Amino acid sequence: DVKVTQSSRYLVKRTGEKVFLECVQDMDHENMFWYRQDPGLGLRLIYFSYDVKMKEKGDIPEGYSVSREKKERFSLILESASTNQTSMYLCASSLTTGGYNSPLHFGNGTRLTVT
Amino acid sequence: DQQVKQNSPSLSVQEGRISILNCDYTNSMFDYFLWYKKYPAEGPTFLISISSIKDKNEDGRFTVFLNKSAKHLSLHIVPSQPGDSAVYFCAASAAGNQFYFGTGTSLTVIP
Numbered sequence: 484d485v486k487v488t489q490s491s492r493y494l495v496k497r498t499g500e501k502v503f504l505e506c507v508q509d510m511d512h513e514n515m516f517w518y519r520q521d522p523g524l525g526l527r528l529i530y531f532s533y534d535v536k537m538k539e540k541g542d543i544p545e546g547y548s549v550s551r552e553k554k555e556r557f558s559l560i561l562e563s564a565s566t567n568q569t570s571m572y573l574c575a576s577s578l579t580t581g582g583y584n585s586p587l588h589f590g591n592g593t594r595l596t597v598t
Numbered sequence: 599d600q601q602v603k604q605n606s607p608s609l610s611v612q613e614g615r616i617s618i619l620n621c622d623y624t625n626s627m628f629d630y631f632l633w634y635k636k637y638p639a640e641g642p643t644f645l646i647s648i649s650s651i652k653d654k655n656e657d658g659r660f661t662v663f664l665n666k667s668a669k670h671l672s673l674h675i676v677p678s679q680p681g682d683s684a685v686y687f688c689a690a691s692a693a694g695n696q697f698y699f700g701t702g703t704s705l706t707v708i709p
Contacts, residue, residue, distance in 0.1 A: 487641070525701035528698075587642075587644065589641030591641045
């Protein structure tokens, strides 16, 4: 089974702090994704990466950056946390791009609260 | 603009009956559709998928139907069980690239 591990389940940070959310997958998947989930808004894509050192903006990249130095690890960075970034953050991976047998596999999420 | 829509925020069904969850999409380029199940404080879990070359895919109690002309898909759960109570998200992509998710439907199965 694919395992996607997010380093923290719960985080509380102060406004203005730099925040790192870490994600590791163990199945040699090419693609990795960061989503946030908010009530009534579903899952919205922040950034994704289809290869090491490659990144693509999703629908809501403002206020975020990412880093993918190794294939198995994808980090989400909040440069200066703000209260509107309080959310559930979900990391996901998929085997490859294209085709119909490559669903997203999600981690358990990080609940971030910015005060 | 929401490309994948789930217009029912919640659904309640008696145990043993059928649960039908609906999803509409607007982008005709979407060719890969998925359903995910999410329990509180956990990540979404992949449930079932369908490609645009099919109109039905079945896996045990779960069946997904795709109506391309109506840009509509549905998930049928038969028979519904209390453990099926969760939030269900539909998702769509074009050629397996970026995935777009609906806002979710919270299913409650009443024992």
